[in-house]
Amino acid sequence: MATTKTADTALVEHPIVRVVACGSVDDGKSTLIGRLLAETESVPDDILDYARNTRRSGSTIPQGEVDYSMLTDGLEAEHEQGITIDVAYRHLYLPSGRRAIIADAPGHEQYTRNMAVAASTADIAILLVDATRGIRPQTHRHLTVCALMGVRTVIVAINKMDAVDFKHVAFEDFAGGVRSAAARFDLEDVVVVPVSALTGDNVIERSTQMPWYHGPTVLESLMQWLPARAEDHDAIPFRLPVQYIVRADNFRGYAGTVVAGSVHPGDKVVVNAKGATTTVERVLVGGQDVKEATSDDAVVLTLETETDVTRGDLIVAPAEGLAEDQYPRPATAFAADLVWTGEEELRHGRSYLLLAGSLAVPAVVTAIRNRRDVVSGEEMAARTLKMNDIGLVEISTDTPVPLDPYQLSRDTGGFLLVERVSRDTVAAGLVRHALRRAHNVVPHTFTVDREARATLKNQRPRVLWLTGLPGAGKSTIADALEGTLHGMGLHTYVLDGDGVRTGLNKDLGFTPEDRAENVRRVAETAKLMADAGLIVIVSLVSPFRGDRRAAKGLFADGDFLEVWVDTPADVVVERDPKGLYAKAKAGTLPNMTGVGQGYEPPEHPDVTVNGAGEVADAVAQLLDALQVAH
Amino acid sequence: MSPASQTSVEAAVAPDAVLDALEAEAIHIFRETAGAFRRPVMLYSIGKDSTVLLHLAVKAFAPGKVPFPILHIDTTWKFREMIEFRDRTARELGVDLLVHTNQEGVKEGVTPFTHGTHEYTRIMKTVALREALDEGGYDAAFGGARRDEERSRAKERVFSLREPGHRWEPRKQRPEFWRTANTQLSEGQTMRVFPMSNWTELDVWRYIQRENLEVVPLYFAKERPVVERDGQLIMIDDDRYPLKDGEKPEMRNVRFRTLGCYPLTAAVESTADTMDDLLAEMLVDRRSERSGRLIDGEGGGSMESKKTEGYF
Numbered sequence: 026m027a028t029t030k031t032a033d034t035a036l037v038e039h040p041i042v043r044v045v046a047c048g049s050v051d052d053g054k055s056t057l058i059g060r061l062l063a064e065t066e067s068v069p070d071d072i073l074d075y076a077r078n079t080r081r082s083g084s085t086i087p088q089g090e091v092d093y094s095m096l097t098d099g100l101e102a103e104h105e106q107g108i109t110i111d112v113a114y115r116h117l118y119l120p121s122g123r124r125a126i127i128a129d130a131p132g133h134e135q136y137t138r139n140m141a142v143a144a145s146t147a148d149i150a151i152l153l154v155d156a157t158r159g160i161r162p163q164t165h166r167h168l169t170v171c172a173l174m175g176v177r178t179v180i181v182a183i184n185k186m187d188a189v190d191f192k193h194v195a196f197e198d199f200a201g202g203v204r205s206a207a208a209r210f211d212l213e214d215v216v217v218v219p220v221s222a223l224t225g226d227n228v229i230e231r232s233t234q235m236p237w238y239h240g241p242t243v244l245e246s247l248m249q250w251l252p253a254r255a256e257d258h259d260a261i262p263f264r265l266p267v268q269y270i271v272r273a274d275n276f277r278g279y280a281g282t283v284v285a286g287s288v289h290p291g292d293k294v295v296v297n298a299k300g301a302t303t304t305v306e307r308v309l310v311g312g313q314d315v316k317e318a319t320s321d322d323a324v325v326l327t328l329e330t331e332t333d334v335t336r337g338d339l340i341v342a343p344a345e346g347l348a349e350d351q352y353p354r355p356a357t358a359f360a361a362d363l364v365w366t367g368e369e370e371l372r373h374g375r376s377y378l379l380l381a382g383s384l385a386v387p388a389v390v391t392a393i394r395n396r397r398d399v400v401s402g403e404e405m406a407a408r409t410l411k412m413n414d415i416g417l418v419e420i421s422t423d424t425p426v427p428l429d430p431y432q433l434s435r436d437t438g439g440f441l442l443v444e445r446v447s448r449d450t451v452a453a454g455l456v457r458h459a460l461r462r463a464h465n466v467v468p469h470t471f472t473v474d475r476e477a478r479a480t481l482k483n484q485r486p487r488v489l490w491l492t493g494l495p496g497a498g499k500s501t502i503a504d505a506l507e508g509t510l511h512g513m514g515l516h517t518y519v520l521d522g523d524g525v526r527t528g529l530n531k532d533l534g535f536t537p538e539d540r541a542e543n544v545r546r547v548a549e550t551a552k553l554m555a556d557a558g559l560i561v562i563v564s565l566v567s568p569f570r571g572d573r574r575a576a577k578g579l580f581a582d583g584d585f586l587e588v589w590v591d592t593p594a595d596v597v598v599e600r601d602p603k604g605l606y607a608k609a610k611a612g613t614l615p616n617m618t619g620v621g622q623g624y625e626p627p628e629h630p631d632v633t634v635n636g637a638g639e640v641a642d643a644v645a646q647l648l649d650a651l652q653v654a655h
Numbered sequence: 656m657s658p659a660s661q662t663s664v665e666a667a668v669a670p671d672a673v674l675d676a677l678e679a680e681a682i683h684i685f686r687e688t689a690g691a692f693r694r695p696v697m698l699y700s701i702g703k704d705s706t707v708l709l710h711l712a713v714k715a716f717a718p719g720k721v722p723f724p725i726l727h728i729d730t731t732w733k734f735r736e737m738i739e740f741r742d743r744t745a746r747e748l749g750v751d752l753l754v755h756t757n758q759e760g761v762k763e764g765v766t767p768f769t770h771g772t773h774e775y776t777r778i779m780k781t782v783a784l785r786e787a788l789d790e791g792g793y794d795a796a797f798g799g800a801r802r803d804e805e806r807s808r809a810k811e812r813v814f815s816l817r818e819p820g821h822r823w824e825p826r827k828q829r830p831e832f833w834r835t836a837n838t839q840l841s842e843g844q845t846m847r848v849f850p851m852s853n854w855t856e857l858d859v860w861r862y863i864q865r866e867n868l869e870v871v872p873l874y875f876a877k878e879r880p881v882v883e884r885d886g887q888l889i890m891i892d893d894d895r896y897p898l899k900d901g902e903k904p905e906m907r908n909v910r911f912r913t914l915g916c917y918p919l920t921a922a923v924e925s926t927a928d929t930m931d932d933l934l935a936e937m938l939v940d941r942r943s944e945r946s947g948r949l950i951d952g953e954g955g956g957s958m959e960s961k962k963t964e965g966y967f
Contacts, residue, residue, distance in 0.1 A: 040672035040673045040675070040676050041673060041676045041677075041853075097809075111810045111825065111828070112810065113809040113810045114802050114809055114810075114852070114853070115802075115809060116802070116803055116853070116855050122673075123673075124673050126853060129809075138830055139830065141830075141832070142830040142831060142832055145832040145833050146832075146833060146834075268683070268686040268687050268690045269686040269687075269689055269690040269716075271716055271717075271718070271719040272719050273718045273719045273720070276718055276719070278718075278719075280686050280715070280716075281683075281686070282679065282682075282683040282834065284834075309717070309718075311678075311682075311714040311717060312714060312717025312718050321676065321679055321680075322679055323678075323679040323680075323682035323683050323686070323715070325717075336690045366830050378839065380835055380837060380839075381835065382834075382835060383687065383690060383691070385839075435833050436833060436834060436835075439832060439833045439835060440835065441832060441835055441837055443837055443839050446841065447841055448837070448839040448840055448841040448844070449829065449837075450829045450830055450832075450837045453830070453832045538839070623693075
C-alpha cells in the first residue's frame with residue numbers, strides 16, 4: 026500500500042500532467058495521439074465522424090473507419106502540406122481522473138523551436154521511433170531538446186511494430202540504441218514501449234501480438250507517471266514573482282503564482298533576495314484567507330511591514346540554511362543556454378529585453394561560448410545563433426536580477442529575449458548559473474568622497490528633477506535657474522532630455538520600456554554628477570510615475586526634489602515649440618506623451634511650479650526649495 | 656501496474672483538483688495581462704464560458720475590483736433572456752459593462768436573413784468588435800475561447816498576437832515558453848488573451864456547478880417555441896424571424912449548449928432542467944457543442960478564416 030499512497034499524493038499534486046509528443050507524421054505520431062484521444066473518449070462523436078468520413082490525399086484507411094490522424098489536424102495550411110507546423114494542444118481524460126495536456130510538436134528539423142516550446146512545460150515526452158527505419162538523427166534531436174528543456178521522463182514508442190511482424194529482435198535493437206542515447210542526457214526515467222498506433226497494440230491495451238513484452242502500454246505509462254525525483258518539488262524554497270498589486274480599502278496585496286515551495290502567514294520572506302527580511306501577514310486564494318499555499322497556487326500576499334514591492338519583483342524565502350544556488354542573489358551576468366527562435370540571428374552586443382516572469386530588463390549577450398550540434402551533441406565554436414540553433418552564451422543585464430538555475434526552477438530560471446523594435450520573442454533562455462553576483466562588485470572606497478567635493482564647492486549637491494508635458498516650459502525654467510545659480514557662484518549642470526537623446530541615449534526610442542531606460546540612465550548620470558558635488562537640474566518629460574520613483578530611489582532623502590512643471594494641456598499644445606503636437610496630431614508621432622501615451626502627473630511632488638506663469642516666479646520657488654539665499 | 660492499484664489511484668484524483676489547477680492558471684493569465692497592458696478589456700458574450708471567465712476575473716483581483724471593463728458586442732439578435740441576464744449580472748457584480756453595436760450595419764438593415772450568415776457575422780460581430788476595440792484604444796482583450804472547442808483552436812496561443820487591423824497571422828504567433836508571456840507590443844499590435852485555453856466544455860460545467868454560478872436559463876430544458884429547419888431546431892424568440900409558408904412554431908422541450916444570435920443557434924431536445932441532469936446528459940451526448948452553431952459549418956477551416964479577419 027505504501028507505493029499506492031505515494032501515487033495518490035503525486036496525483037493530487039499533479040492533477041494535470043503535461044506531455045510533449047515528438048516525432049513526425051511519418052513516424053505515425055498523429056495516429057498515436059488520435060488513438061489515445063479516441064479510446065479514452067476524449068473527442069466528441071461528431072469529430073470522430075469527421076475522422077471516419079474525411080480523407081487526406083494519400084490516406085490508405087478505408088472510408089468509414091476512423092482515420093486517427095485526422096483527429097489532430099488543425100490549420101488549413103497544414104492540410105495542404107500534410108505536415109504539422111505548429112504546436113497543438115489536446116486534452117486527454119485519463120481513466121485515473123488525471124488530465125493530460127498533450128503538446129503535439131512538429132517533427133521536422135526546421136521546427137526545433139516549436140518542439141522546445143512544447144517541451145518547456147512538459148513533465149513527460151512521448152518520443153516516436155519508426156520500427157521500419159530505426160533511430161534517426163531526429164531521435165537524437167528530440168532527446169537533446171527534451172533534456173535541455175527539463176523533461177526527465179521519456180516514453181519511447183517504437184511504432185509500426187505491425188510492419189516488422191511484431192518481432193522481439195527488431196524491438197530490442199532499437200530499445201538498446203534509445204537507452205544508450207538517453208543515457209547521454211541525464212534522462213532518469215526512460216520507458217521503451219513497442220506499439221502499433223495503426224492496429225492499437227500496446228497503446229491502450231496490452232498487445233496479444235507481442236507476448237514477449239511485459240512493460241506498460243503508452244496509456245499506462247502516462248497514468249503511472251510520478252515526478253522523476255520526488256525532491257524536485259523542494260529543490261528550491263518559496264518563490265513568488267509579483268504580477269500585480271491588488272488594492273482595496275486599507276488593503277495592499279501582492280498577487281502572483283507560487284512557482285516553488287510553500288508560504289504561510291507568519292513566514293519570513295525577502296524581496297528580490299536582497300535587503301531586510303519581512304513577514305507574511307496574510308495569504309489569500311480567490312479572496313479567501315488560507316493557512317498554506319503551495320506551488321502553482323495563484324495567491325495574494327500581504328506583508329507586515331510597509332515594503333515597496335512592485336510588479337516584476339520576486340518574493341523569496343530567506344537565505345538562512347540554504348545552499349548557495351538555492352538563494353537567487355541578484356546578479357548582472359549569467360551563463361545561459363539559448364534556443365534561438367528569431368528570424369534574425371543573434372546580434373552580439375545588441376540590447377534585447379529580457380523577460381523573466383513579470384520582470385523586464387534590458388540585457389546584452391556579451392559572449393557566445395558555443396553552439397551545440399543537436400544530433401551529435403558536439404559543442405562547436407560559433408559567432409552567432411540562427412533560428413532553431415541552441416547555444417551557450419554569457420548574458421548581462423542592466424540591473425541586478427534574481428534568477429535561479431533553470432534545472433532548479435523553470436519559472437525563475439527560464440527567460441525570454443525580446444527584440445526591441447519588432448517585439449518578437451527571439452530566444453528562450455535557460456540560466457545555468459550566475460556569473461557575477463551584484464554583491465561581488467564591491468565599490469572601491471575613495472578618500473575624496475562626495476562630502477569632500479561638496480565642501481570644496483561650498484554647496485550641497487542636489488538633483489532637481491523637472492517633469493512635465495513636452496512644451497511645459499521645463500528647459501526654459503532649467504536654463505533660467507541655472508543662470509541664477511551660476512551667478513551666485515554655485516556649480517551646476519543641466520541634463521536636458523533632448524541633449525541626452527542625441528548622445529548617451531541615442532539608441533533608445535519612445536516606447537514605455539525605452540522611456541524607462543532613458544530615465545534610468547539620466548538618473549544614474551545625475552547621481553554621478555551629484556557625487557561630483559554638482560547641483561544637477563534634470564529637464565525630462567519622464568511621463569511615468571514608476572520610472573521617476575525608481576530615479577528618486579537612487580538618492581538619499583532630500584537630495585532628490587521632484588519638480589512638477591504643471592502647465593495646462595491647451596497651453597502646451599498652443600506653444601508647441603518643436604512642432605511635436607502638430608506632428609502627433611497628424612499621426613506621424615505615435616508615442617507622443619499627452620497624445621499617444623499618457624502622462625502620469627506626480628502624486629506628491631516636492632515642488633509644483635506653474636509652467637503657464639512667469640519664469641521668474643518658478644525660479645524663486647526653486648531657490649527656496651534649494652534653501653539658497655536669493 | 657496491476658488493475659487493483661489503478662482503481663485506488665483513480666479514487667485519489669478528485670475532479671476538483673483539476674478545476675483548482677485550471678482556475679489558478681486562468682488567474683495567473685488575468686493578472687499578467689492586467690499588470691502588463693495599459694488598457695485591457697474583457698469580451699463578454701453572456702454565455703457559460705463568459706460567466707466562468709467573469710467569475711475568474713473577480714477571483715483574480717479579490718479583494719480589489721476587476722480593473723478593466725467588460726464589453727458585449729450586441730448584434731441586436733441575441734436571445735432576450737441573454738440581455739436581461741447581462742444587465743443584471745453587471746449590476747450585481749458591480750463591473751463596468753460596455754455594449755457596442757455596429758450602427759452602420761443596423762442602418763443598412765443587416766440581418767442573418769438578408770445578408771447570409773457569413774456576411775452578417777462579419778459585419779455585426781467581427782467588424783463591430785474591431786470598431787469597439789479601436790474606439791476604446793484597448794491593447795489587450797480577454798476572450799473565453801477554449802482549445803477543445805474547434806480544431807483550429809487547438810493551436811491557438813494563450814496570448815494571441817493581432818497585427819494592425821486586428822489581423823490574426825498564424826505564422827507570426829509567438830512561441831509560448833513556460834508561464835512567461837511576451838506581452839510586448841509594437842506599434843499597432845494588440846493582444847487577444849485566452850485564460851481558459853486549457854478548459855474543456857465539461858470543466859466549464861463542473862466549475863459552474865462547484866462555484867454555484869448562475870447561468871442564462873436557456874441552458875436548461877424548458878418548453879420553448881421552435882421550428883425545425885434543415886434538421887436544426889430554431890427557437891422563435893420574437894416576431895422578426897421570417898417563417899416560411901406552413902412553418903408554425905411548436906412548443907418543444909429544448910435547451911441550448913451554446914448561446915449566440917437566436918436565428919443562428921440550434922437547440923437540442925432535452926429534459927435536463929437541473930445542473931445534475933445537464934452534466935449527466937453531457938456525458939451521454941458526446942457531440943461537440945459547436946455542432947449547434949450554424950456559423951461554423953461553412954467549409955473546413957471556417958473558424959480559421961473568420962479569425963484572420965479579426966474574429967475572436
